[in-house]
Structures are given as structure tokens and as C-alpha cells.
Amino acid sequence: xxxxxxxxxxxxxxxxxxxxxxADAELAPRVNxxxxxxxxxxxxxxxLGGLGLLGLPFAEDVGGGGQPAAVYLQVVEELAMRWAxxxxxxxVHTLSATAIDRFGTGDQRARLLPAMVGGQLLGAYCLSExxxxxxxxxxxxxxxxxxxSGWVADGSKAWVTHGGLADYYTMFLRTxxxxxxxxxxxxxxxxxxxLLAGAPEDKMGMNASHTAxxxxxxxxxxxxxxxxxxxxxxxxxxxxxxxxxxxxxxxxVGLAQSALDHAVAYAxxxxxxxxxxxxxxxxxxLLADMAAAxxxxxxxxxxxxxxxxxxxxxxxxxxxxxxLATDAAMRVTTDAVQVFGGxxxxxxxxxxxxxxxAKVMQIFEGSNQIxxxxxxxxxxxx
Amino acid sequence: MKIVVCVKHVPDAQGDRRFxxxxxxxxxxxxxxxxxxxxxxxxxxxxxxxxRSASGEDSTVTVLCMGPEGATDAVRKALQMGADAGVHVCxxxxxxSDALATSKVLAAALRTLEFDLVLTGMASxxxxxxxxxxxxxxxxxxxxxTLAGKVELDGTTVRIERDGDSATEVIEAPLPALVSVTDQIxxxxxxxxxxxxxxxxxxxxxxxxADLGLSPDDVGLSAAWSVVEAVxxxxxxxxxxxxxxxxxxGTRLVxxxxxxxxx
Numbered sequence: 001x002x003x004x005x006x007x008x009x010x011x012x013x014x015x016x017x018x019x020x021x022x023a024d025a026e027l028a029p030r031v032n033x034x035x036x037x038x039x040x041x042x043x044x045x046x047x048l049g050g051l052g053l054l055g056l057p058f059a060e061d062v063g064g065g066g067q068p069a070a071v072y073l074q075v076v077e078e079l080a081m082r083w084a085x086x087x088x089x090x091x092v093h094t095l096s097a098t099a100i101d102r103f104g105t106g107d108q109r110a111r112l113l114p115a116m117v118g119g120q121l122l123g124a125y126c127l128s129e130x131x132x133x134x135x136x137x138x139x140x141x142x143x144x145x146x147x148x149s150g151w152v153a154d155g156s157k158a159w160v161t162h163g164g165l166a167d168y169y170t171m172f173l174r175t176x177x178x179x180x181x182x183x184x185x186x187x188x189x190x191x192x193x194x195l196l197a198g199a200p201e202d203k204m205g206m207n208a209s210h211t212a213x214x215x216x217x218x219x220x221x222x223x224x225x226x227x228x229x230x231x232x233x234x235x236x237x238x239x240x241x242x243x244x245x246x247x248x249x250x251x252x253v254g255l256a257q258s259a260l261d262h263a264v265a266y267a268x269x270x271x272x273x274x275x276x277x278x279x280x281x282x283x284x285x286l287l288a289d290m291a292a293a294x295x296x297x298x299x300x301x302x303x304x305x306x307x308x309x310x311x312x313x314x315x316x317x318x319x320x321x322x323x324l325a326t327d328a329a330m331r332v333t334t335d336a337v338q339v340f341g342g343x344x345x346x347x348x349x350x351x352x353x354x355x356x357x358a359k360v361m362q363i364f365e366g367s368n369q370i371x372x373x374x375x376x377x378x379x380x381x382x
Numbered sequence: 383m384k385i386v387v388c389v390k391h392v393p394d395a396q397g398d399r400r401f402x403x404x405x406x407x408x409x410x411x412x413x414x415x416x417x418x419x420x421x422x423x424x425x426x427x428x429x430x431x432x433x434r435s436a437s438g439e440d441s442t443v444t445v446l447c448m449g450p451e452g453a454t455d456a457v458r459k460a461l462q463m464g465a466d467a468g469v470h471v472c473x474x475x476x477x478x479s480d481a482l483a484t485s486k487v488l489a490a491a492l493r494t495l496e497f498d499l500v501l502t503g504m505a506s507x508x509x510x511x512x513x514x515x516x517x518x519x520x521x522x523x524x525x526x527x528t529l530a531g532k533v534e535l536d537g538t539t540v541r542i543e544r545d546g547d548s549a550t551e552v553i554e555a556p557l558p559a560l561v562s563v564t565d566q567i568x569x570x571x572x573x574x575x576x577x578x579x580x581x582x583x584x585x586x587x588x589x590x591x592a593d594l595g596l597s598p599d600d601v602g603l604s605a606a607w608s609v610v611e612a613v614x615x616x617x618x619x620x621x622x623x624x625x626x627x628x629x630x631x632g633t634r635l636v637x638x639x640x641x642x643x644x645x
Contacts, residue, residue: 010582011578011579014458014462014573014578015578018573050574053575065575065579
């Protein structure tokens, strides 16, 4: 079923139509096989880049689409309806490029962004470390300045989406022990000597999207690798956090919409006691609750996106959206398996995969406990 | 090289397609789109024009569409793919037009345009009659070169390949000519976001019947040479034949397949 969307312009309407056409033709036919084979679809990112779908939030001078967050995120949601790993990849890639876009020098923007936006360069975003997921100020991977010759970096970054596959890594490394200004942001090309990718994690779901630890072993970074100023890393990371949370919210809503669509189609077709199971009230109400959860989660992330587009603070609303959308995705995908009954528990149907994919969304991009913490802090501050 | 591509706006085959009381297609109740088979014609036109432009010859692609107001969506999609300009023939009197009337209107519109080549799809995905290209060639006195699986041009002639079951025909005609293309000829491109933005600035000329010097009496349902008397949905598929294996299951399976002339 096509989602009814309220879009601000004709071009946004055509953009959604294009996304649906491409996603139906290029993503939907291969998602099951690629997820099972744990195969990352690099060529899909080249295709999306070529069509202009990787640069929607960026300015037109670097090849971007100049689209508001509320439009960009609905494109991400449409992709997630067919393939959550690809939609997540788009969100992470966008995040990795955002640091260059907002804090890079004119030269870095002109040199790097067109290829990032065009899909020739695939990005990854490295903030978490094994002992520092929810608390980025505790990270210890370091970069030491070498006078006149750039930086030498050592340490490990954990849970890197596109780890080992990306062409560049937007990395946050400690450059001093200063509590507030001790972290800096770096652009690290994949072929940097001393940068090593670990084996991909053996995950419960999202298997086409590879996640790995990236290790720096005396890695030599050029002087032009620094993004923003020395010590500006934490503000750069925090600025991206809110938009990243909206990206994950959109992915979760797309995933939940897909589970709902599968469940409704099945419940209209499958008969028991002489009628389609959707006509049994016990099941019908379950489906109604699923629909309500999906639509309220969509409204919530779009509200936060529109605040962002209006230049207003939206940090609390982004956390509310992330919490609500990912919890909704977990519940809706679990209930979708219930609607399918025994069939839903088999890999012959996609809903068990959707349920496995939903779980991680409650964990990454700030666990849902952290989201509650953020929301509560806003409330306490008044 | 000036190329005109004739395109049709059709109901989405994925949607719930219905007919109105007069047995014409209900175009209100379902989303419409550029007929998928016409995308191959648009792609071929763009490929030809791009190649010729690259070798220094000024080349343009114009899309021509007859249909109700919503049919501008089909024109816009072709412009987003890369066509340069659109012509949309739109008039209330056109509702219910048959293939003869459609070819008359398209021919009249083509007479107002300059072209070296007219490209069409092999059929529309709703009507599926496949006769408009031939009628159009006849009305315009153009060589009729249909069902091309490959198109080659030099400055003065067009040469196509038409794949049959047992042979491939090679057909050559002088320009200007009308060529219809099959769904085997290319892989139509998606519009890009850049294409979507660029299409907003491209000209679309809307023409009425009066603009083309045609009378409402020549077109529409009342002028149609054929009349749809009744429309019925295809009956639901019958339940299959169940064979219980009593030791002879294999034999009976082969008998069934042989009866259906499959083996």
C-alpha cells in the first residue's frame, strides 16, 4: 500500500515517485537474497548517488538537492520500506558527509562532497568505542600532531557501519585530555596506511549492512585530514547526533510500515473459521494498533524534522522520535510475526527478518535508555 | 536531428483498473503514469539525440501526448528523463476516442512540428492494440518501420532490426520515418533528481482541437468506429485438479502435462 504523504512541492512529490520506482525495481527484488547472503549492495549506492538520492539535504553548489529534512527523511523511509540496510546506509553516509559539509574548509567541501553526494565515495561514521558507546566524551583513540607532517593515530573505533567497505571514515579522535575540547574530527580515507578493518560482526539482523571495528595502528593522517578546528570534535559529533536520530527514526518507520503492509495483505488473504482472519476482531484490533503505531511514529519524526527545517531547536523532539519510532518498529514487527502465525516464524516470509532488523534500532544511534535520559534532562531544565 | 516521441498516459497496471458507465477506462479512480512501453521509445530518442549532439549535430527530443489534464504527468516524466519539450493535446471532446481518432489527432499535431524521426512504443499498456503507429505513418505518408529491436541512423536513412521467431529482419527507410520500438531495445533510464528540477523549466505546449483545426465531431466516443458493448471481469481462476498418488501419481502427472501439450 502506498503511504499518503503530505509534501511541500511538486518536485518533492516527483522525488518520492522516483524513489518508489527505483526501490521497487532495484531494492525489493534482491533484499531477501542479499540479506541472507550477507552481501552489501555497493552498486545500489552508486545508482542512488547517480540519481541524486544521496545528496538531498546538501546544497546545490556541491551537487546536493537542497531539500528540507522533512523531504529527505521521507525518501529514507521509502527506501527502508523495501530494504532497511540500504536506508540505514544512506542515513549513515549522509551523516559522514554532513561533518565535511558543515565544518569542512572550502577546499575540503569542493574536493570531497561532490563525490560523496554522487555515490563514488561511500562514507562511514566512527564515534563509538568498545567502552564508550553512550558516552562519547570517554573515548580514548588518539591522534597526535606531528609538527609539519599531519597526525599519527592509534586506537579502535567500534560498531562502524560500512566498516571495511567505506571509501572514507569520518572519525572522532582524542587530541588532548581537555574535558571539553579534547576531541577532534578527522576525514580518514580507506587507503590510509595503518588503518585496518576487523572482521564484520556476526549480527542478528541487518546482515547486508556490514559492521566492523576499525583499528588505527600508527595511522598517518595528512594535515588536511582535520575537519573543523582542533578540539571541535564533540560539538561536531553532537550536532550530527540529532539529525542522525531522525534518520534512524525514518528507517524504523519504513521498516514498521513494511511489516504492517505484509501483515494486512496476509490477513486479508488467509482464512480461518470461514472468513479472512482480518475479519476476526481479535486480529483486526491488533492490526489497527499496528497502523496507529506506524502513523503516530511518522508524525512524530516529521514534527521534529519540520522544527529542524524552521531552524528551531529540536533535540528533545529528535529523541522522542527515535524512542517512539524504534519502539513502535519492534512492537509492530513482533505483532506482524504473530499475524502470520507459524508461517511468520519461518524464513519463507519476510516478517521474521523485519523483527530481527527492528531490534538493533532500539540500541544504536543512542540506546532508547539514552533517549529517555535526553528527554528527561530537557524536562528538568524546563 | 529532430525527434518526436508519441507517449500515452495510462492507468497504473498495479492499481485497481475499472471502466466507467460508457465502458471507457476510468481515468479518475486510479493513478496514471507514462505507459511503460513508451519509456523504451523515450530512452531510444534520448540515446540517439545524445549521440548526435556529442558529434556536434544539434538534436532535440519533443514528446507528444494526447490525453486528459492528468496526462501532463506522462509528459513531465519524459521531460525528467531528459526530453527537451512537450506538446500536450488536451480537449474534453477527446474522451473515448478510438485508435482512428487518436491517430488523426496525433497526425495533426505532428504536422505542426518539425521532425526527422517519429518514435513510438510497440503498444500502450492499457489498450494494447498496437495499431496507432501504423495509422500514424499512413496518415502522414511516412515509411512505417515497426517493432524495432535495434535502431541505427545515418543522416538520411534509418535502419532497424526486427527480431522474429526464426529470423531477424533488417529494414531500411529514408528519413523522415516513423519507427516503433519493442521492450527489448534498451534499458530505460530513471529520471534523476537533477532531471526532476530541470523539467520544471522545460516548455510544454498545450493544444486544443481547435488549435489543430479539428472538429469535435471527428473524435471522441461518438465518432468511434468500434463500440464496446459490454465489459466483464475475467472469472476467478478455477481450483486445480488434485491427483492423489496411489502408486500411479507419476504416470497421471505426465498424462496431465501431455493433455495440456506441455510434454
